Amino acid sequence: MTVLTTEPLMVETPTQLALREFHPFEASGARYVYLVPSAGIFQLDEPSGAILDVLAQGPRSDDEIVGALGQRFSEETLRDGLTELQQIRVIGDVGAPREQVVNDLPPEGFPLTTMVLNVTNKCNLACTYCYEYGEDKIVDTTCSDQPKFMADDTARDGVEFLLKESGPLKVAHLTFFGGETLLNFPVLQDTVAYARKRAEEEGKRIEFSLTTNATLLRPEIIEWLAENEIGVTVSIDGPKEVQDKMRVFHSGKGSYETVQPKIKELLRVHTSRPIGARVTLTRENLDIHRIYKHLHEEMGFWEVGFAPVTTAPDRDYEIQDEGYVRMLAQFGELARDWLEHAVENRHHGFSNIKDTLEEIHKGVSKAYPCGAGLGLMGVSTGGDVALCHRFAASDDHNFGTVADGIDRDKQREFLEEHHIKNKTDCHTCWARPICSGGCYHEANTRYGETQAPNLHFCTWVRSWTHTCLEIYGELSERNPSYLARFDA
Amino acid sequence: MKNLKPINQKAGRIEAQIRREQLDVVGLESQPPEGANIPLGCSLVFFPGWEVDSDGGTAGLCQPVERDLFDCHLACFWPAHVPDQLNHSPDWTAKCASAQKDWRKLDLVFP
Numbered sequence: 060m061t062v063l064t065t066e067p068l069m070v071e072t073p074t075q076l077a078l079r080e081f082h083p084f085e086a087s088g089a090r091y092v093y094l095v096p097s098a099g100i101f102q103l104d105e106p107s108g109a110i111l112d113v114l115a116q117g118p119r120s121d122d123e124i125v126g127a128l129g130q131r132f133s134e135e136t137l138r139d140g141l142t143e144l145q146q147i148r149v150i151g152d153v154g155a156p157r158e159q160v161v162n163d164l165p166p167e168g169f170p171l172t173t174m175v176l177n178v179t180n181k182c183n184l185a186c187t188y189c190y191e192y193g194e195d196k197i198v199d200t201t202c203s204d205q206p207k208f209m210a211d212d213t214a215r216d217g218v219e220f221l222l223k224e225s226g227p228l229k230v231a232h233l234t235f236f237g238g239e240t241l242l243n244f245p246v247l248q249d250t251v252a253y254a255r256k257r258a259e260e261e262g263k264r265i266e267f268s269l270t271t272n273a274t275l276l277r278p279e280i281i282e283w284l285a286e287n288e289i290g291v292t293v294s295i296d297g298p299k300e301v302q303d304k305m306r307v308f309h310s311g312k313g314s315y316e317t318v319q320p321k322i323k324e325l326l327r328v329h330t331s332r333p334i335g336a337r338v339t340l341t342r343e344n345l346d347i348h349r350i351y352k353h354l355h356e357e358m359g360f361w362e363v364g365f366a367p368v369t370t371a372p373d374r375d376y377e378i379q380d381e382g383y384v385r386m387l388a389q390f391g392e393l394a395r396d397w398l399e400h401a402v403e404n405r406h407h408g409f410s411n412i413k414d415t416l417e418e419i420h421k422g423v424s425k426a427y428p429c430g431a432g433l434g435l436m437g438v439s440t441g442g443d444v445a446l447c448h449r450f451a452a453s454d455d456h457n458f459g460t461v462a463d464g465i466d467r468d469k470q471r472e473f474l475e476e477h478h479i480k481n482k483t484d485c486h487t488c489w490a491r492p493i494c495s496g497g498c499y500h501e502a503n504t505r506y507g508e509t510q511a512p513n514l515h516f517c518t519w520v521r522s523w524t525h526t527c528l529e530i531y532g533e534l535s536e537r538n539p540s541y542l543a544r545f546d547a
Numbered sequence: 548m549k550n551l552k553p554i555n556q557k558a559g560r561i562e563a564q565i566r567r568e569q570l571d572v573v574g575l576e577s578q579p580p581e582g583a584n585i586p587l588g589c590s591l592v593f594f595p596g597w598e599v600d601s602d603g604g605t606a607g608l609c610q611p612v613e614r615d616l617f618d619c620h621l622a623c624f625w626p627a628h629v630p631d632q633l634n635h636s637p638d639w640t641a642k643c644a645s646a647q648k649d650w651r652k653l654d655l656v657f658p
Contacts, residue, residue, distance in 0.1 A: 091554065099558035107550040140550040146565045147551065147558075422557020535554050546556075 073120040076141070077153040078111065082489040084525060086532030092149050093528055096158055098422040098492040100531070101147060106132040107140040111149070118153040161426065162480040164471070165433060170226035171465075172434040175448035176217050178209045178246050179238035180440050184272050184314060187305045188341060188368045188376050190449060191238070195371050195504045198452045205441040205452045208243045213442040213461065214250040220444070220461040221254075222261050229262070235269035236437070236448045244280060251287055270294060270337070272306070274314055276321040278328075285329040292335045293322060293360070297350035304343060305376070319358075326359045333361035335410060340386065341368045341376040347389040355408040362410040365390075369501050372515075383519045391526050398530050402538045415493065415527040416534075420545040424492035426479045431499055432458065432470060446473070446509070449500040456509070482512045490517075490524045594618045595650035603651075613655045617646065630656040 082093040090103040092111075103111070106128070113119060113127050125137045132140075144150045148158070180191070180200040187193065191200070198205075218233070225231040233254060235247055251267055258265045268290030284291060295318065296302045303313025326334060336354045340347070347365060354363045367386070370377045378386065393409045400407035427433060429447075437448035442461045450456035458473070459466035477499070485491045496502070497513035497520065505515060534541055553562045596615035600607035609615045619629055620639065630636035636656055643649040 094558075094561075097557060097561060098555075099561045100554040101558050102552040102554055104550045104552075136550070143548050143551050147561055420555050422555045422560075424557075532554070 073122060075118040075120055075153040076114060076150050077118040078114050079148055079151045080158060080489065081149050084528045084532060086529045087536040089536065091532050094147060094149065095489045096424050096492050098424040099147065106136050107144055110140050110144060114150055160480045160486055162478065164474050168226065169433055170228050171221060171224035171436060172228060173232040173234060174217060174221040175234045175236050175437045176209065176214060177236050177238065177437060177439055177448055177451045178240055178243040179207060180205060181207050181242055182237060182239045183242065183274055183308065184239065185307055185309045188339060188370065190369050194374065197450060200452065203452060205439055207440065209246055209440040211246055211249050214246050215253050216442055216461040217438050218250060218254045218257055220464065222257060222263060224465060230264045230266060232266050239275065240269045240271050241275040241280060248283065273318040273322050276325055281325050281328045285331050288331045290332045291325065291329065292337050295336050295354065296338055296344055298353045301344050301350060305341060322358060335362040335364060336360040338363060338365045339368050340365055340378060342378050342382055343376065345382055345385050347386065351393060351409065360408065362408045364410040369504050371504055387519065387522050390523060394526055394530050398534060401534055401541050404541060412527060412530065416531055417545040418493055419527060419531045420542055425495040427477060428495040428497050432473050446499060476510055481510065484512045484514060490521045493524055494520045593647045595646055595653060613657055616656055617653065
């Protein structure tokens, strides 16, 4: 092949370089850049940091930059630095267009990795903030035609659905959810036994987990959970006065006294899988240190994860701005504590940070905030497949049934509509590779549509992601071998 | 890299990609270094000019330059599209439905 080169028609003006899209952070005295949208992280040496400082004042030609820094660094070092910074696209031609937000959809037939079975839509608690029964509910399960309890046959159809839709994957995950999951213990037992048998026949493995409020744990149930290696997450808000404020029985009585001894027994007997606590934070419930200490150190949960309550604006338990500031400060302190443990290769139970660090380590740059509607789907008691468990039985968020399979047209339409390319508010945000607009259910509750980016969380998400970047940078300096735990 | 240190997995992949881009294109008959950029064109598609000369042989491959344009026409290796399908040569491949069969019908183009 022949390629012609042509003489330039006019005298070239020197290229003006400018900063491109990235987020700077510092850790252990070193400077780093988090690239957007690629999500790569590079450590800067002193000359490359100085080049960015010069360009922060406005576009310059490379000769101007070399001139400005010639006293401090050799020309060769600066030219190398300029080249490398351009190669990773932290700087570039001032007129170059912004990086395009990718707009490719996931491949057709993307395998299902996790199915969440809502085995009942009844609950023996009446937690004030509950998204399933409270003021912000999506489906009125008391009046709907969905059965109160999932039948054996529906659950078995669910297992077949998971085996089929997981395609080439050798391992799939089945999570039981509710309502209160243990209200339908007979179906759990039958489903686990059936799923194990069928998975073996198909040459696959299914891993099980469930979420419970712990009120119905009995010795024989705990025994069964341990024997079957079922991962357990307990919804619990903290010490007695915190738990009893929102997590109450229908009579209004708090649930702490009921669950505390049962959880102790669960943690004593069930050691085949780590057991986690899942805390809902509200305006009245923000003493995160105390909750963490109680649940991890005093009760013995392996991990504790925190999530702010999902609510429409102006509910009296909604966390407001000053609450997020308080939450962030405490998350930051727990994160530092986690870091000191990680540096010494010790376990720390603050689970929020680990998920974010894993994403930072891998450098994920997401088109969707989570796997809902793609690798994860929820199933209602009647067998309808939904976007996720929080939308189970909602006609507006339906993706087919376990008997008939995934409605691929609806799924494609969903993926098309919810892609980051459509969330134009996010296109100028440096945190979008990790956030991608945030939870669909949160958006639906807050703004009435799943497509909306969760703009009320922006400051919080950026601040928390920045903290996690600092922790990651420091860990990469002080104990880089720890990061291999996130490789898988 | 001398000035920058890749920290996370994605940065490692970016660095590897930059290294690959700096490797030269190599001839297929030699043992290519790992990650070298191998010209794929002629192994996938029939490109008159690369694969046959104007006499149907291989003695004068890529000669003259005016005959070695089919790949440029498809993949646009040039600073501008040559032959220019929009303005100057809209019908250049009109008689060449299949390059394997009809390559002799491709005319000379003077860029």
